[in-house]
Amino acid sequence: MQHTLVDPVLLFDNEAYLIFKNPLFWVPVLQNTRKSASFACFLGCFCFLGFIGGLHCFLQRRILVGSGFRDRKKVGALMGSVVEEIRNGGGHSVVDVESKAGFGGGIEDVYGEDCATEDQVLTPWTASVASGYTLLRDPHYNKGLAFTEKERDAHYLRGLLPPAVLTQELQEKKLMQNLRQYEVPLHRYIAMMDLQERNEGLFYKLLIDNVEELLPVVYTPTVGEACQKYGSIFRHPQGLYISLKEKGKILEVLKNWPERGIQVIVVTDGERILGLGDLGCQGMGIPVGKLSLYTALGGVPPSACLPITIDVGTNNEKLLNDEFYIGLKQRRATGQEYAELLEEFMTAVKQNYGEKVLVQFEDFANHNAFELLSKYSKTHLVFNDDIQGTASVVLAGLIASLKLLGGTLGDHTFLFLGAGEAGTGIAELIALEISKKTGAPLEEARKKIWLVDSKGLIVKSRLGSLQHFKQPWAHDHEPIKQLVDAVKAIKPTVLIGTSGVGKQFTKDVVETMASLNEKPLILALSNPTSQAECTAEEAYTWTKGRAIFGSGSPFDPVEYENKLLVPGQANNAYIFPGFGLGLIMAGAIRVHDDMLLAASEALAMQVSEEHYAKGLIYPPFTNIRKISANIAAKVAAKVYELGLASNLPRPKDLVKYAESCMYSPRYRSYR
Numbered sequence: 001m002q003h004t005l006v007d008p009v010l011l012f013d014n015e016a017y018l019i020f021k022n023p024l025f026w027v028p029v030l031q032n033t034r035k036s037a038s039f040a041c042f043l044g045c046f047c048f049l050g051f052i053g054g055l056h057c058f059l060q061r062r063i064l065v066g067s068g069f070r071d072r073k074k075v076g077a078l079m080g081s082v083v084e085e086i087r088n089g090g091g092h093s094v095v096d097v098e099s100k101a102g103f104g105g106g107i108e109d110v111y112g113e114d115c116a117t118e119d120q121v122l123t124p125w126t127a128s129v130a131s132g133y134t135l136l137r138d139p140h141y142n143k144g145l146a147f148t149e150k151e152r153d154a155h156y157l158r159g160l161l162p163p164a165v166l167t168q169e170l171q172e173k174k175l176m177q178n179l180r181q182y183e184v185p186l187h188r189y190i191a192m193m194d195l196q197e198r199n200e201g202l203f204y205k206l207l208i209d210n211v212e213e214l215l216p217v218v219y220t221p222t223v224g225e226a227c228q229k230y231g232s233i234f235r236h237p238q239g240l241y242i243s244l245k246e247k248g249k250i251l252e253v254l255k256n257w258p259e260r261g262i263q264v265i266v267v268t269d270g271e272r273i274l275g276l277g278d279l280g281c282q283g284m285g286i287p288v289g290k291l292s293l294y295t296a297l298g299g300v301p302p303s304a305c306l307p308i309t310i311d312v313g314t315n316n317e318k319l320l321n322d323e324f325y326i327g328l329k330q331r332r333a334t335g336q337e338y339a340e341l342l343e344e345f346m347t348a349v350k351q352n353y354g355e356k357v358l359v360q361f362e363d364f365a366n367h368n369a370f371e372l373l374s375k376y377s378k379t380h381l382v383f384n385d386d387i388q389g390t391a392s393v394v395l396a397g398l399i400a401s402l403k404l405l406g407g408t409l410g411d412h413t414f415l416f417l418g419a420g421e422a423g424t425g426i427a428e429l430i431a432l433e434i435s436k437k438t439g440a441p442l443e444e445a446r447k448k449i450w451l452v453d454s455k456g457l458i459v460k461s462r463l464g465s466l467q468h469f470k471q472p473w474a475h476d477h478e479p480i481k482q483l484v485d486a487v488k489a490i491k492p493t494v495l496i497g498t499s500g501v502g503k504q505f506t507k508d509v510v511e512t513m514a515s516l517n518e519k520p521l522i523l524a525l526s527n528p529t530s531q532a533e534c535t536a537e538e539a540y541t542w543t544k545g546r547a548i549f550g551s552g553s554p555f556d557p558v559e560y561e562n563k564l565l566v567p568g569q570a571n572n573a574y575i576f577p578g579f580g581l582g583l584i585m586a587g588a589i590r591v592h593d594d595m596l597l598a599a600s601e602a603l604a605m606q607v608s609e610e611h612y613a614k615g616l617i618y619p620p621f622t623n624i625r626k627i628s629a630n631i632a633a634k635v636a637a638k639v640y641e642l643g644l645a646s647n648l649p650r651p652k653d654l655v656k657y658a659e660s661c662m663y664s665p666r667y668r669s670y671r
């Protein structure tokens, strides 16, 4: 591939760049001294163009001096403003242009495109300040009616907007009113996605200021329905699609994404979307939703977030037969073909974004999730939200619940329905915490934890036929088929549903829990709401108001015998945004289980007496940014302690530092 040098050298902040037609190839060549520009020209002679071209650069001495600009977007903007001044016939104080342009008439063929013969190929390119109509169409910069009079003049917006000027607060009020008029949750979701595409700042302002109300709209449970209908509501690509067609070209595909400074990738292959099963390429709603929470809840800037869907086909017959399906119409690739695509993807990610980019695996099926996590945790900064994020949030709730239940974690007995990613992930983290706290060996700690899968209680006699991730949970016991019988036999104090199948905590099961425990702790974690093992109302009614209840999807408070009972939402959304921020802040290069424990403890510490009084074991989402900053600080502290941090020196006050890193959705003023 040949890249044409268009302007020999830009010098920004004492850093010299060789400027090519394609801004992706702008090359920082030397730092520290302005004199380096000449050397950069000299270097350019040899590296890229050959002696003649380089000499031409040198003789022209087109040197632009700016300050404080290092990233492509800003460089592009500055370059654009220079171009603008030239277009307007003005000189530029910092540009030494030996102009051969005819400003008075005709446009100079600066890049030799006009005199190129017709069979010569050209690179279409642009580097300009967004203004006028383009500015209104750019969600990063668009402020809609909040553009001030001055900005409307300065940025060619006159006439493109109606005359009213609104504050961001007034825009927010108007939009919330509009949203509340939609009765169908999916319509609210679509309205929010439209807003995100139109005005990113306002989207995040709305989400941050109204988090309790809007979380169920852009995230679980509505995002589940959005994925099921993604084909028909799809308007605009919100992330990268990497399918089997892109095999061999994944690095190039990553380079097509407009942002370079990616810090978090959430990737799915769509095989197990929430508890809804294989939704193929339509799973894209999940990485998009998770990343909007990274920004709103964890303060990671939107430009640093990249949603990715890997499409290896789908086994969902309905989608395969749907003429409007947006993904590959073939059955899922498996085995070597699957592994090779994922390997190419993971290699390309590291090559393109470096060692410190966080890759969050989301909603992969069990058979791939465990393998991908164990394979890539050795070489990449990876985190599986369904295994580790869910584990960390549940452990936090359990630690907090000890205030209500009494005893230590090791005094309790845990029974799970569901032995997949979430079930075994939570079980393992509980065992690790018990083992750390008591000094007991991990195998010993595991004996307090029992799992039931679709074939019944996991016991030693089933060992031969168990998948590897279930094997550590095969304890000595006679086989039991039914959950209710397992509850009677094991006598758990805590019952946790991670089955992905709704309505499994029947009246019988919940009543048995209530007969065994004064305060039965019941967590119905499967998502979305339709897949929850029981509802909040069922849990409270069947235990006569004694249950401590949490669920993956949100449930409204329930009034039981004149008392308002508030269910907690044990959703990994409490953990992953702060956890990710902590990793990024410290420049972590690997995830370690101790960081998950640190996140759990940090979250549990945020539950106050006032929350306990309402029966809550999680703090409300209203203060989630503060909560995330605390989680981030504890996680980062652990990263430093383990020697896995690359951002040195360690900031003294990590909470303050976390807060200072957080993205703000407030509009900025434009010059």
Ligand SMILES: O=C([O-])CC(=O)C(=O)O
Pocket (backbone or CB within 6 Å): 220, 273, 274, 275, 363, 385, 386, 526, 527, 552, 571, 572
């Ligand atoms: O997305 C959510 O709400 C929680 C989660 O990771 C899942 O259910 O897979």
Ligand SMILES: [Mg+2]
Pocket (backbone or CB within 6 Å): 274, 362, 363, 385, 386
């Ligand atoms: Mg998930």
